[in-house]
Amino acid sequence: MRKSFATLAALCVSVFVVGTSEYLIAGLLPRVGADLRVSVGTAGQAVTAYALGVVVGGPVVAVLTARLPRKGLALGLMLLFAAGSALTAVAPTYELLLAGRVVSSFSHAAFLALALVMAVDAVPEERAGTAISVVASGFTVATLLGVPLGVLLGDSAGWRAPFAVLTALALVSAVLLAAVLPRRPAPTGRVRDEVRVVTRRPVLLAIATTAVGFAGVAAVFTYIAPLLTRVSGFSSAAVSGLLLAYGAGSFVGNLAAGRLTDRSMSATVRGVFGGLTGVLVLMPFAVARQPTAVAAVLLFGLLATATIAPLQGLILRHAGSAPTLAVAANVGAFNLGAAVGSAVGGVLVSAGALRWTGLAGAVLSLMGLLLTYAVLPRTPAAAGLADDGEPVVAVPGR
Secondary structure (H helix, E strand, O other), X not given: OHHHHHHHHHHHHHHHHHHHHHHHHHHHXXXXXXXXXXXXXXXXXXXHHHHHHHHHHHHHHHHHOOOOOXXXXXXXXXXXXHHHHHHHHHOOOHHHHHHHHHHHHHHHHHHHHHHHHHHHXXXXXHHHHHHHXXXXXXXXXXXXXXXXXXXXXXXXXXXXXXXXXXXXHHHHHHHHHHHHOOOOOOOOOOHHHHHHHHOOHHHHHHHXXXXXXXXXXXXXXXXXXXXXXXXXXXXXXXXXXXXXXXXXXXXHHHHHHHHHHHHOHHHHHHHHHHHXXXXXXXXXXXXXXXXXXXXXXXXXXXXXXXXXXXXHHHHHHHHOOOOHHHHHHHHHHHHHHHHXXXXXHHHHHHOOOHHHHHXXXXXXXXXXXXXXXXXOOOOHHHHHXXXXXXXXXOOOOO
């Protein structure tokens, strides 16, 4: 039990470090642009480059490293992330900054996928959902604390300082992983097994569910600050407090969803998407008054990251003995969903419909809910076999 706890803790800390890097630079763009003599819009391409690296590079790295021993791979990916962060911290030009971000992004999806697989391996089968949520909580804490603290450090000590700190933390995480991760034989599966798994219809549907469903969250969250200031009339300081509460709610919701996934994956994933759809439908009306706006933001926070454990559980359910590429692709699907949702919300905002982004988010979340019925069929026969007739790995709660 202690070994399992140490493994989950080390993986959680490492995910926190990687997760902080993803959104940190977004809060430092004016300083980055001024220092490297590019516009803020151009500097913002560093965010896009990282996202593309996660979506495209993550699965490629997962395929190329599919047969490496997992402990050594985890250490290698953390060192790759540290190298990218170090290059970002010292980059004398905008081009080298982009290169550093891309190097870090290549380790992002592959490491998170590996961390989730190793977390599930470290616990009894009936606690898989809890293990996923514990490791994923590193990401929610990164959003809640890591990014704001990094931006504060960047404002006071220069934008390079937080990336230097991330480099040091990545090296510490590598040492921690080296100390606690168990040594296990390299996976015996072949690369084509990984590719075959990720092209199965249930896995593709699960990845699509992730992308579409999380797009509903992003369509609203990307523009939640202007929504609360312009429509609800909150001050900037009050919005910061509400976002902190949102982050705390996300942390709690993620852990609760992990425990519920252990009991019933299908009920959890459908309950979360159903709840999100309802909250987002009501959001445009709730934000008209401050008390109801507060309630809506808190409920939104509780449900926003509660999708992680059941959706990753869906992937692991169908991935069998070759899960790494499928989980990496699903990590990329979260990023793809964030990009699509932000774009959809941006269209509404540009059209002067900021208040109604919740309705767009609700439509996307409803689509995610409908997709779950294709991924998790109700009939016992369908639930026990993949579409190609091969048995899938049973996950507790089904």
